[in-house]
Amino acid sequence: MTQRTISQSLFFYFISALGISMTIKAMIGVSSFNSLNTALADLTHLKIGTITSSINLIFLLICWFLDSNRNKTQYLLMLISLVCFGEVINAMLYLVFSQITVTSYPLQLFFFTLGTLIGGFGTGQVLRLNLLKFPIENFCVLVAERTRRSFSFYRYGIDFICVGLSLFFTYAFSLPLYVREGTLISLFLLSGAISWSQKLVFFPKSEKMMIDN
Numbered sequence: 001m002t003q004r005t006i007s008q009s010l011f012f013y014f015i016s017a018l019g020i021s022m023t024i025k026a027m028i029g030v031s032s033f034n035s036l037n038t039a040l041a042d043l044t045h046l047k048i049g050t051i052t053s054s055i056n057l058i059f060l061l062i063c064w065f066l067d068s069n070r071n072k073t074q075y076l077l078m079l080i081s082l083v084c085f086g087e088v089i090n091a092m093l094y095l096v097f098s099q100i101t102v103t104s105y106p107l108q109l110f111f112f113t114l115g116t117l118i119g120g121f122g123t124g125q126v127l128r129l130n131l132l133k134f135p136i137e138n139f140c141v142l143v144a145e146r147t148r149r150s151f152s153f154y155r156y157g158i159d160f161i162c163v164g165l166s167l168f169f170t171y172a173f174s175l176p177l178y179v180r181e182g183t184l185i186s187l188f189l190l191s192g193a194i195s196w197s198q199k200l201v202f203f204p205k206s207e208k209m210m211i212d213n
Contacts, residue, residue, distance in 0.1 A: 006077065009132040012125035013081050014088045017049075019119025021092035024048060026102060026112035029180025031190060032159035033136065035166035042175045048093060053086030059135035066142040074131065081132050112182050113189065120190050124197020 023030050030038055034048075037055065041048040060082060064075055102108050126132055140154040163179050170177050 005129055005131050009077075009126055009129045010081055010084075012122045012129070013085060013132055014122070016119050016122030016126065017085050017088035018092060019115045019117070019122055020052075021089050021097060022115025022118065023112050023182060023186065024089075024093060025097045025100070026108045026115065026182065028105075028108050028112050029182030029184075029186075030178055031116075031186040032162045032183060035178040035183060036162040038178045039166040039169040039175055043169055043173055047086075047090045049086035049089030049091075051086075052089055053082050056082045056085070056135045059139045063135055063138050063142060066139070066146075074133075078132055078135070082135070112185065116186055116189050117193050120193025121197045124194040125200070125202075127194065128198045128201070 020031075020034060024034065024038060029035070034052070037048055037051045040046075041051045044051070057079070060075070060078060064070060102111050123134070126134070136158060137155065140151050140158070143149075143154050144151045163183070166179055169175055170179075
């Protein structure tokens with residue numbers, strides 16, 4: 001673990017937060033996980049980034065207890081980055097993007113698609129650097145290692161639960177509908193963007209960094 005790797009990981013972590021903020025601002029639906037976050041934000045009157053960080057921190061805590069090979073420094077970095085992750089989303093949505101109005105549907109589609117690609121790019125780079133992990137994905141990996149089910153089974157299961165809860169809150173409390181066409185676009189586009197990004201190397205590791213890692 002080096003300072004350079006930490007800096008790069010944090011940078012791309014926040015790029016991912018920027019992309020998420022753009023998809024929410026487009027207002028044509030959001031990804032499965034974010035559909036729950038936005039519904040809970042409406043229900044509790046808390047900021048979306050705050051809800052996002054809170055749920056991720058719950059998963060991080062669960063991972064801490066499940067991970068027999070836990071690295072304290074790594075988990076501390078993930079905790080700090082998750083708090084900052086939510087604050088970046090809040091800053092973009094409630095400060096920067098609050099001055100922007102996306103009204104036409106083609107522009108909303110473009111804004112959402114661009115946000116999904118940016119978010120997928122940031123996420124892919126974080127995964128490539130393999131320092132800061134995303135708590136939900138890490139949770140699914142840890143559970144899959146202890147059961148006969150695959151990672152995909154648990155990851156899609158969480159998506160299904162998030163969508164179900166979002167729809168429940170929407171109809172039970174008359175909230176806006178966040179499971180829309182954007183949710184489907186994200187389902188097909190996000191994983192491809194992440195896979196593409198993981199193959200891109202912008203900052204090759206020096207020999208010293210490879211030894212340190």
